[in-house]
Amino acid sequence: MKFGFLKIIRKYAILIVLIVLILVFSVLSPAFATFNNAMNVVRQISMMGIVTVGFTFILLGGGLDLSVGSQMAVMNVVVAMLIRDLDLNPVLAILIGIAMTTAIGWFNGFAISKTGIPPLIATLAMQTALRGASFILSKGRPVYGVPDSIKFIGQGYILGIIPIPGVILAVVIAFGIILLNKTYLGRHFYALGSNPEATRLSGINIHFTRTMTYTLNGFLTGIAALVMMTRVGSGQPNAADGFEMNVLTAAVLGGVSINGGKGSITGAMVGAVIIGVLNNGMSICGANDYWQKVITGLVLFVVVVLDSLSQAKRKDS
């Protein structure tokens, strides 16, 4: 009986953490537990949540992509410039932007799978290069001129109360859950992360599978970048700096293993909400950005240690 109780505690530990956090912030600041602030949190976490879904695919397959933040920045700059300088149809510009991040994701996956270089290094290189490119393209200045006609994507509401980014997030979550639970591709992601060689020897094309995790992540990162651009109203070359850390922390916090093969979208989303609530609560309580970085870093450290410990324990038993 006691064992069962502990098991339940462990299973829902992450939800309990979330509830405790909400209670603490509610006590600390009356402005926290309000409907408006809740919608605020939804808007804030929507971008992170969308990328977390793609990032979960990659982590499940045993990979990593540190270039998501830079992908978003370069997408924002390019799309804004296409509209401003070439006077392109905004919808077409957006499609080009999303196609671009998808292609970047594909390239990451392809290069990692074919050459066997560690994903950490490959995508760190990509992160740096893309960040540099977005500064070069924009000459280091924000690119204004995002037309009002598309700003509703980042700023609008459905039925007057539900933020559109939240709706997009919901659609992306549904996509992620269906892909992982209902399709063979999703199942192959788990298999790849669990044991790549056994998966290959089961007749699965693991290059394709691995490349798909990165490609889908690139696609979803493009969608998150769209939300970001239309919310800010410009293309900022320094946008989404350090974004990958938030996303990684959210996913691992939500039980997605950094060693691959284990985790779920729902878990990762709870992780994303915790990071969102933590950041929102801290700013409401007056902690500045720098403190938020310190806290996020510590949280990432702790959850990765816990993940490794539980892995080691499983190997022993």
Place this chain on the structure above:
Amino acid sequence: MTDTMEIVLSMQHISKHYVGIQALDDVSVDFRKGEVHALIGENGAGKSTLIKMISGAEVPDSGKLVFGDREFDKMTPHLAQNMGVATIYQEFNLFPTLTVAENIYMGDEMVSDDSPRFYHKNRYLEKAKEVLDRVNIAVRPGDYVEDMTTAKMQLVEIAKAVARDARILIMDEPTAPLSTKETEYLFELIGTLKRQGVTIIYISHRLEELYRIADRLTIMRDGRKILTSDTKEISRKELIRHMANREVEEIDFVSDAERGKVILEVKNVSGNGLHDISFCVHAGEIFGLGGLLGAGRTELARLLFGADRMESGQLLMDGKEILVKSPNQAVSLGIAYVPEDRKHHGALLTLPISWNITLPILKRISFRGFIRKKEERQIVEAQRDNLRIKASGMEQNVNSLSGGNQQKVVLAKWLASSPRLLILDEPTRGVDVNAKQEIYQLIGEFARQGMAIIFISSEMEELLNISDRMMVLNEKKIAGFLEKEEYSQNRVLAMASGLT
């Protein structure tokens, strides 16, 4: 002459029991100063366990080790080193990114006289040079180990032993990775060491070379010592008889499937170290693949399955040429492979049983990318009943199962794909007796269904009982074929040892 009879190590009444196996049973052996003493026996005869007792890697349950006038109940690696024991395993114990000199003196740090905080590179090189010259080893002390050939690395291992003044040098299959020329060089070196009074305990499957270098030999079988003899006084034939003559385990198995038409024909295949392999397998036939460790059985299986690339040769399935460039293609052609290394290559341990079973056919049972869950469940349940997989549920992770049940999951995974050719690489390794019997019955059942089966096993009884026909490999080449009527342990072992 009396000098050479001096006993440097006497092992007395050593026994060791592991769960389920008596690895060593009251073994007593004496090793003399300056002799090359070969330990021979089949896989699992207890040779490795015995040398682990000397090197301190394992401790005996009972018995003692006597080094000259000192007696011990057990060794530790450190103690063994103090007693002058050095062991060269097949897997070398070297630091690839360091130099030869640094490897030789790893652990014995040398510092310069004037400044004890800094290590003295030149002294390493000088001392290493002395050691290498003493036994005439042609390796430069400043070379990096990672740039060397396997043969040279082995020489560095020997130099390490010389530098520590080893009196007993244990070598486990030292010639396995060497070319003929390198082997000659090694034998010369062994001669030099011998003259300097070093005792060499030599494990090898290559009986031919024992007659060249071993002064005496000890034959082991099933954890017991059969005899120790001067090499000159025992014939090859006797040697093989002693090695093979074990109590034959009863295997309740009759292969009664009818041999149908040729499913797979292998023509002059080379690659993965193998040379010019040709054979064919029929429907309903259990085709055995025999040979010693490293003979190339797994390498051949991996070529057929597309896990490694063929260099030349042809594969024909049903008389038509096929190209197998990846496991993916092999699976779509109806070839299945149950690998030797279940934990790393066979099962996905952290995933549910059901996911493991349907992995190769997931795409086949999907519609527009969506898995047909009902069909999946039916397949999993059918395989569970078929193979009698014992688990609380099919959603249980594979790592929570026993070895036998894990292996059944791997078998189930391939049966679900209804293959035409099933390659089984050591399918009963690490599996308990009952599960073994069940697996044999299943193999018989597959053959009756008309599957062509390639059966690889290091267990002689199993190989002789289960297979209908056999090909024996020796050093990555065909040593010969045997029909069922011609089967005997002696013949297989003779072929596998290259004594045809």
